[in-house]
Amino acid sequence: MDITLIIFIVFGLFILLSSFFTVKxxxxxxxxxxxxxxxxxxxxxxxxxxxxDRVAGRVNLKIQQLDVIIETKTKDNVFVKLKVSVQFMVVKETVYDAFYKLEYPHDQITSYVFDVVRAEVPKLKLDDVFERKDDIAVAVKRELNEAMTTYGYTIINTLVTDIDPDIQVKNAMNRINAADREKTVAEFEAEASRIRIVAKAKAEAESKRLQGQGIADQRREIARGLVESVDVLNKVGINSQEASALIVVTQHYDTLQAIGADANSNLILLPNSPQAGSEMLNNMVASFSASNQVGEMMKKGNRKKLKSTAYENLKTTEKPEEPETEV
Known part of the structure; x- marks a missing residue:
């Protein structure tokens, strides 16, 4: 009797407990x-x-994600693998359709993704696939929404998360990219070199201009100094010809002194003999005298006398030639 009661109580508790269940x-x-x-x-x-009554099944209402990898080829005959991530969910109002109309939703979604991607990608070249991957994702989402809504599923989003061409194609693309970057670098380096050359040429031109201006200013000041020196010598009774000759000889010896003062100088001034100064002075005096006579004769119009005088002056200034010795 006790055993029967215990069994009845246990069975009653089992029935009672099986009447309640929880849903997450x-x-x-x-x-x-x-x-x-x-x-x-x-x-x-x-x-x-x-x-x-029995629990026939449980339907997940959370957003789920399915990653589908598809291999297809592009318009330029390049095989490429695409990874498409589909985010979907079941809403409360369509639980009946999701549970009874479709048994394997993942397989159904995968089939539609394959169909859409293999219809869209062959229309595009490889570069366009990278640039228009969002268009491919939109096309997949549109097609899935039209198909899966009937089965109680809503497509939240579709993303093309990876595009992986064949390894040889990737290597070729990398080489093309590297070559293009090297070309850009070469162009920039050439432009920089051109700028440096132009800047250097401009600097040299400016330097030459300034150097020429400095030389011109120097010679202008030298000429002014010579004029002042001649004026001073004229005041003490030395005429212009003798003063000019004296200044030239003085500068000649100053130059020799400056060259001799530098121990590391390799410059040789010719002529540099002791008689060079007196010969230079005589030649200059004779030249000035001849030029004055020529000017006076040209004024008087006596061309015949001009020729004879010039010939005599020339004979006095020229050195006698040494006779040739026969061997």
């Missing part, structure tokens, strides 16, 4: 009675008739 958050439970759909229960503590 973001989950829906499908209840069937004798194999026929009865109701959909949401999150919380729920009640069912034991041995009559």
């Amino acid at each position: 958050q973001q989950t829906s439970v499908v209840i069937e009675r004798f194999g026929k759909f009865l109701s959909i229960r949401q999150s919380g503590l729920q009640l069912k008739i034991p041995l009559i």
